[in-house]
Every structure is written in structure tokens, then in C-alpha cells.
Amino acid sequence: xxxxxxxxxPRVLLHFWEHQFIxxxxxxRSTITAGLVGPLMYxxxxxxxxxxxxxxxxAELGTDSYVDYVGPGLMAASAMQLAAxxxxxxxxxxxxxxxxxxxxxxxxxxxxxxxxxxxxxxxxRTFVSAVMYLIVLLAFGIVGSPLALLAPVVAAxxxxxFAAPISAWTGWSMSKGPGEQSFPMILRLGIIPLxxxxxxxxxxxxxxxxxxxxxxxxxxxxxxxxxxxxxxxxGVGLLAGLGHVAVxxxxxxxxxxxxxxxxxxxxxx
Amino acid sequence: MAMAVExxxxxxxxxxxxxxxxxxxxxxxxxxxxxxxxxGAGKSSTMRMISTVSPATSGQLSVLGLDPATDGQAIxxxxxxxxQDDNLDDALTVRENIMIYGRYFGLSWAAARSKADxxxxxxxxxxxxxxxxxxLSGGMKRRLAIARALVNDPxxxxxxxxxTGLDPQARHLLWERLYQLKERGVTLVLTTHxxxxxxxxxxxxxxxxxxxxxxxxxxxSLIAEHVSKEVLEIRYPAEANVDLADLGLRTEExxxxxxxxxxxxxxxxxxxxxxxxxxxxxLVRRASLEDVFLALTGRRLVE
Numbered sequence: 001x002x003x004x005x006x007x008x009x010p011r012v013l014l015h016f017w018e019h020q021f022i023x024x025x026x027x028x029r030s031t032i033t034a035g036l037v038g039p040l041m042y043x044x045x046x047x048x049x050x051x052x053x054x055x056x057x058x059a060e061l062g063t064d065s066y067v068d069y070v071g072p073g074l075m076a077a078s079a080m081q082l083a084a085x086x087x088x089x090x091x092x093x094x095x096x097x098x099x100x101x102x103x104x105x106x107x108x109x110x111x112x113x114x115x116x117x118x119x120x121x122x123x124x125r126t127f128v129s130a131v132m133y134l135i136v137l138l139a140f141g142i143v144g145s146p147l148a149l150l151a152p153v154v155a156a157x158x159x160x161x162f163a164a165p166i167s168a169w170t171g172w173s174m175s176k177g178p179g180e181q182s183f184p185m186i187l188r189l190g191i192i193p194l195x196x197x198x199x200x201x202x203x204x205x206x207x208x209x210x211x212x213x214x215x216x217x218x219x220x221x222x223x224x225x226x227x228x229x230x231x232x233x234x235g236v237g238l239l240a241g242l243g244h245v246a247v248x249x250x251x252x253x254x255x256x257x258x259x260x261x262x263x264x265x266x267x268x269x
Numbered sequence: 270m271a272m273a274v275e276x277x278x279x280x281x282x283x284x285x286x287x288x289x290x291x292x293x294x295x296x297x298x299x300x301x302x303x304x305x306x307x308x309g310a311g312k313s314s315t316m317r318m319i320s321t322v323s324p325a326t327s328g329q330l331s332v333l334g335l336d337p338a339t340d341g342q343a344i345x346x347x348x349x350x351x352x353q354d355d356n357l358d359d360a361l362t363v364r365e366n367i368m369i370y371g372r373y374f375g376l377s378w379a380a381a382r383s384k385a386d387x388x389x390x391x392x393x394x395x396x397x398x399x400x401x402x403x404x405l406s407g408g409m410k411r412r413l414a415i416a417r418a419l420v421n422d423p424x425x426x427x428x429x430x431x432x433t434g435l436d437p438q439a440r441h442l443l444w445e446r447l448y449q450l451k452e453r454g455v456t457l458v459l460t461t462h463x464x465x466x467x468x469x470x471x472x473x474x475x476x477x478x479x480x481x482x483x484x485x486x487x488x489x490s491l492i493a494e495h496v497s498k499e500v501l502e503i504r505y506p507a508e509a510n511v512d513l514a515d516l517g518l519r520t521e522e523x524x525x526x527x528x529x530x531x532x533x534x535x536x537x538x539x540x541x542x543x544x545x546x547x548x549x550x551x552l553v554r555r556a557s558l559e560d561v562f563l564a565l566t567g568r569r570l571v572e
Binding site: 012 | 283317320322323324341342343345346348349350352354355356357358359360361365369370372373374375417418
């Protein structure tokens with residue numbers, strides 16, 4: 001026998017991302033297509049289409065036209081949506097139906113590390129989609145500042161703020177809970193309302209006070225606000241900006257703390 | 270050098286349910302060791318504890334001289350695990366499954382490539398190297414799962430029910446490959462509910478039933494210790510009521526036939542025929558681990 005290969009510490013996480021990247025590359029072309037068509041549809045349908053009816057009052061939103069307002073906001077809201085669907089069916093498949101994560105538990109990668117790598121990977125996935133969003137926004141002439149280059153990073157943070165807690169749920173529901181039957185409910189009763197009330201389409205101040213506060217507590221609005229400010233170059237106070245980032249990171253951290261436990265439960269008991 | 274596996278009073282509970290109830294076992298380096306028992310006997314739970322993913326509820330466990338609770342990463346880097354459901358990555362090709370797995374163990378791309386070539390040959394999958402995993406037969410998938418588990422040149426290979434669900438031809442090919450590994454000095458630990466598999470592959474085995482070890486030894490010593498050399502299987506018409514007590518041999522009544530444990534099956538059959546108790550059919554065979562299990566637990570391995 002040859003000498004045992006020693007892989008210790010977090011370096012093995014790099015191999016996890018490499019593995020995910022190679023899987024991702026296989027569907028790259030359809031990802032690119034979907035990544036460009038999605039925002040194109042939204043901007044044409046809602047930004048331009050609905051915009052014809054509401055552009056006259058766009059000044060109240062602080063932009064020249066409605067598409068300027070809704071376009072950047074949708075980058076954040078779409079990041080949430082993508083992260084949610086990756087954290088539900090995709091993650092359920094990796095955990096159970098396809099067993100990819102089960103086989104990884106026999107490598108040096110620990111399950112707790114695996115969860116961190118998993119959330120970071122979904123962050124990267126949302127980053128890639130946000131970059132394509134940014135390209136479409138550029139084509140529409142909506143980008144008003146070089147700070148817009150930071151927007152995909154914020155989109156990734158928004159994605160992780162949802163990926164961590166939702167993946168934690170998926171881990172739990174696959175071990176003890178209701179399993180994938182719960183996924184459509186989470187999407188319909190959780191993610192779609194959040195999408196509509198995220199502040200992407202109109203300021204959340206327009207909402208009834210209870211909904212407005214729900215919107216403020218949930219991470220997506222923080223992503224929407226920060227991304228819109230970065231893309232339009234309207235500037236956001238340093239303190240407010242840091243506040244938004246802190247909320248996104250808190251959800252990610254809390255989700256990781258819980259998700260590490262639920263993944264240990266589903267993969268290692 | 271430390272034992273490959275050493276367990277003392279090893280216990281695993283899931284809530285109220287006890288899956289493994291204080292077992293002791295030792296696997297030496299280079300040994301091929303089997304856990305034989307029916308479904309639910311605690312074999313897989315024991316395997317999962319050895320593979321470091323499932324923490325023991327109580328008792329001591331040492332794998333390759335290390336503690337799974339604290340040195341999981343170091344243990345896994347020197348171990349190969351073949352799970353019951355293969356768990357291959359269906360987004361990758363056959364060859365990529367081996368290479369990318371190897372990367373987790375610190376292999377360079379060049380090393381992963383040459384290792385994949387070597388293992389594809391070992392698993393007789395060279396001509397399927399670029400194929401999608403889903404196009405493989407069950408036996409091929411299992412061979413690929415075994416090849417993948419060998420990518421880090423493991424000191425210890427765990428195989429959970431390696432041939433369950435495979436057709437006889439695929440089983441024999443797999444046994445032949447595993448035998449080759451054994452010849453190379455790789456320590457094998459496998460679970461099975463097939464007695465012929467345990468007889469073929471193991472130097473030593475434990476028989477598990479209801480979370481406990483009920484017997485331990487080499488296949489031949491277990492047979493010698495718990496049953497006779499031969500077994501005479503006889504059938505009588507359903508309405509016949511034949512008394513066999515005068516033979517002075519241990520018998521076992523099964524639903525469709527009666528087993529008589531004897532050292533000379535033909536002689537025992539002759540006694541029956543000469544005393545007017547000719548069975549409607551009869552068979553003399555070597556005693557097997559199946560008989561050991563039946564003798565120990567009163568139940569059959571595979572129902």
C-alpha cells in the first residue's frame with residue numbers, strides 16, 4: 001500500500017467547490033441562456049410594459065422611469081428565488097435521491113464543512129446569475145455607477161441569507177420532517193409573497209404597517225435596497241449599507257449554525 | 270500496528286430503539302471480515318459507526334488506531350466506503366466519478382487520471398469510461414462504486430451488502446474482484462445476509478442477530494462448532510406424520526421440508542429407508558452458515 005494521503009483542514013473544501021463547478025459546467029449553456037432570458041422577460045414585461053402606465057409618476061420613486069426602479073430590485077429578488085429553489089429540490093436531491101452528498105461523507109470533508117461549502121456554492125451560483133442580470137441591465141442603460149460591479153456580490157450575500165436557512169430546513173425535513181412535500185408550500189407561502197413584498201416593485205412604505213415590518217425583518221429587502229443603490233449610483237449611507245450587509249450575514253450565519261446540525265442529522269446518524 | 274477495527278461494548282441507540290447492543294469485535298490488518306445477519310440485525314449501523322459518520326451512543330471504538338469521534342478526517346482519508354445504494358454522481362461520467370472523488374483525498378489531477386485508468390481496468394469498465402452513470406447496469410454501478418472507494422489506496426475498505434440486488438453472474442464477477450483485493454492485503458469489512466458470500470469472502474465473521482453478536486469464528490469453525498458436517502434435507506407428503514426422534518440427531522422443521530444434521534447424510538437416509546420411512550424427496554448437502562444461523566436463532570437468514 002502506498003502511504004496514506006493526508007488531507008486535513010479546510011483545504012478539502014476547495015475540492016468540494018471544484019466538484020460542484022464541474023457538475024455546474026455541464027449545464028452551463030442552459031444556465032447562461034436562462035440567466036439572460038429571465039431578466040430580459042422581467043425588464044420587458046414589467047419594466048417597460050407596466051412602465052408605460054406608471055412612468056409619469058416615476059419621480060416619486062426617485063428614478064427617471066419605472067424600469068430603472070424595478071430592474072435593480074429584481075436582481076436581488078431573483079437571487080432569493082434562485083437560492084430558494086437550489087436549497088429545496090436541488091439540495092434534497094443531493095442529500096437523498098441522488099446520494100451525491102452521502103458519498104461525500106466518506107471523504108475527508110466533514111459534514112459541518114460540507115454545509116458551509118454548500119451555502120457558499122449557492123452564493124456563487126447566485127453571483128453568476130446576478131452577473132448576467134447586470135449585463136442585461138447594462139444593455140438597457142440602467143447602470144449608473146461603477147459601484148454596480150459590487151451588486152452581484154450583494155446578490156450572492158442575499159442568496160446565501162436564504163440558502164443557509166432553507167437548506168437547513170431541507171436537511172431537517174429530509175431526516176425527520178415532511179420531506180419534499182413541504183417544498184411547494186415554502187415556495188408558494190414563503191418565497192413568492194416575499195418576492196412580491198420585497199420592495200423590488202414598489203417601496204415597502206406603501207405596504208400595511210405589519211407587512212412593511214415583515215419586509216424589513218426578512219433579508220430580501222436589504223438586498224433590494226443595497227443593490228438598487230449600488231446600480232443606480234444614488235449612494236447609500238455607509239451606516240445603512242453596513243446595516244444591510246450585517247442583516248444578510250446574520251441570516252447566513254444563523255442558517256449555517258442550524259443547517260450544520262440538520263445535515264449531520266440527515267447524513268450522519 | 271494498531272488493529273484495523275477494535276470495538277468494546279459498542280452501542281448505538283436511536284431514541285428508544287437499540288440498533289447495536291454492546292458488541293465487541295476486532296478486525297486485524299489484512300483480514301477479510303464479515304458481519305452476517307438478517308436485515309435489521311445491526312450490521313449497517315455498526316458499519317456506519319466504523320465509517321465515522323454515525324457517532325456511537327456508548328462504548329469504545331477505534332478504527333486504524335484512531336478515534337472516530339475526534340479523528341474522523343484522518344480515518345476517512347485512509348478508508349474506502351462502498352454504500353448499499355452506490356451513491357454515484359449521475360451528473361458525471363464513469364471516469365469523472367473516480368477522478369473527482371480522488372481529488373477530495375488530495376490527489377493531483379495527474380495522479381487522479383492515472384488512478385482512474387488503473388481502477389477502471391480493475392473494475393473492467395475501461396470501455397465505459399466516458400459513459401454516463403445512468404447507462405450502467407447494476408453490477409457495473411457497484412463495480413464503479415468499489416473502484417471509486419479504492420481511489421485513495423485505502424488501508425481499510427467497508428462494503429455494505431456488496432452484492433445485494435445483483436444477478437448471479439454480476440455477483441461472481443464482484444466476488445472475484447473483492448478476492449483480488451483481499452489477496453493484495455487490503456483489509457475488508459463487509460456486511461451480508463448471504464451465507465455463501467460470507468463463506469466465499471471472509472477469513473472470519475461474526476453472526477449478528479437482534480443487535481447482538483451471537484457467534485464468531487471462521488466459516489468452517491462455525492460450521493464445525495454449531496452444526497454437523499452434512500445436512501440431510503427430506504420431504505414427506507403433508508399428511509404423513511413421521512417420527513424422527515429415534516435417530517438421536519438434531520432436526521429442524523421448516524415449512525416445506527425437514528433438515529437433519531448428521532455427519533453422514535447417506536447413512537442416515539439409509540436408516541430412514543430401511544425403517545420404512547422413505548421420504549418423497551431427499552438431498553444430502555454440506556452444512557453451511559445458513560444452518561449455523563438457523564441453529565443459533567431458530568430463524569432463517571433470508572426469508
